[in-house]
Amino acid sequence: MLDVLRPLERAIAARTRIPSWAVVMQVGGGVALVVALIGFVWDVGWHADLGRDKNLFTIPHLMILAGLLGIGASGAAAIAMATLGEAAGGWRWRGLHIPYSAAALTAFGAGAVAGFPLDDLWHRTYGIDVTMWSPTHLLMIGGASLSPLALALGAGEARWPDESGFVRARRYLVAGAVLIGLSTFQLEFDMGVPQWQALYQPVLIAAAAGIGLVGARAWLGRGGAFFALFMFWLIRGLVALLVGPVLGHQLPHFPTYLGAAAGVELAFLLAGRVTPLALAVLAGLAAAIVGLPAEWLWTHLWSFQPWQPRLLPMIWLPLLASVAGAVLGLAAGRAWRPAPAGLPRPAVPLAAAVLVAALVAPLPRTSISASASLSAQSAGAPHGFAPDRSGVPTLLQDYWIE
Structure with a gap:
């Protein structure tokens, strides 16, 4: 066959x-x-x-x-x-x-x-x-x-x-695709319809930056984080224009990642001769320390949910997600080359566990107890039947809800 x-x-x-x-x-x-x-x-x-x-x-x-x-x-x-x-x-x-x-x-x-x-x-x-x-x-x-x-x-x-030209451009494209893939979980925030806690947005951005940008830098070498970021901007920008102005829906927004990319490149440039684990931790810290303030500003310039000061007491959580993601990103980037990661054996599973914990931590909802009563009354006579999504005939009826 x-x-x-x-x-x-x-x-x-x-x-x-x-x-x-x-x-x-x-x-x-x-x-x-x-x-x-x-x-x-x-x-x-x-x-x-x-x-x-x-x-x-x-x-x-x-x-x-x-x-x-x-x-x-x-x-x-x-x-x-x-x-x-x-x-x-x-x-x-x-x-x-x-x-x-x-x-x-x-x-x-x-x-x-x-x-x-x-x-x-x-x-x-x-x-x-x-x-x-x-x-x-x-x-x-x-x-x-x-x-x-x-x-x-x-x-x-x-x-x-490993050569210049088309092959190297394909590497940049794949690195950008990795960052896009890691960012798709944020799309509710990008479209202005989040159903979950606001803290998830910086945590998801920090995790994606740690894995995607550190992985790109470890794979592509100097400037790799910026090359991946450029491809991210290009593809997400084109898709946003297609879905928004062309197809007539809400224009999707997306994070900038510019501060995080600068932090990653700076960490790799200044780290010197340190162990791979230390390099990953430094890159994750730099991505968060430079990237989170930049994203905070970006949300006030072009976002449906500008970040508010009440996020500050929990800002350590995105920082933790960035460092854990950077360890995973360094291991992944060196595997893509391919080259030995050079990390201690427990580092990758421990980083994965820390990242999962950082994603679970914002899950509990903090809200006040509330009660409400609703009443419905028909607003006119029924006007026929129509099948619902499951194919069950359903009466078409307008109601007033109070």
Whole structure:
């Protein structure tokens, strides 16, 4: 069956110094991620402006589904190409050559696609939710958002030639995609419809900066954080213009990350000969110390939720998330090169645990006890039936709510 793809594998191998499986994974996965990103931002804008949809298969939903299927298919196609080319490295299973990065991309795609029918089941069972952060939504979003990490790992695993020109530009593009993926969890804040505590916004920004920008600097060398940031601005800006002015929805905003990128570059420049762990901690601290004030100012210039002084007592939490993210980012960036991380063995799992704790800490809601009473009375006669999202005939009736 794989022999059908052999001419394509040979054609790619003859025209590039990059293994055919890596080319297929990068091109296919990249296109799929762009489709999924546009559909995702469009879908959130749709719901923010128009409320719940009556049809599961809207255009944004179909774009999301197509993108998620494309992610998984790109990983599977990469495995097929690696098998035909008898790629070195990775796993061997029943005659298949499975690169680690292709396996990760396939798993991310499969998990994200599985979230689509589970989401419909969730709504049928528990009703319609109004947040991005429901379990099934996070399964879909997480699968797509983490896929750029697999693409970056694929660049190191395939040992892309370290040269200037188009190949280096592709590295910048993948590094920017990693930062975009890590930032998608903030989209409720970007669209002005947050359903969760305000503290989550600086925590999520700090975590994304720590992982994405430190990873880019460790992978790309001097200026890497700025190159990744430029790609982030370019792609998020184009998607914002498409969803906003072109498609007629709320213009999505996004964090600047400029202060964090400057802090990361400064830390790498001035750190000198220190251990990798010390470098990661310094970079995470610098990203937070320089980046958080810059983001605070940015929220007052171009954000739906300007940060308020009441966040200050908990500002240590984004600082902690930035440092933990920086340790993970340094380990990831060196894996993408590839090169030894040089970190103590417990550092990565400990940083992951600290980051999870930083994400859980803002979860408890602080609010006052309140009670309310609602009364409804019909505002005219019923005017027919219509099926709801589950296909159940529902009476159309207008009500006054007091």
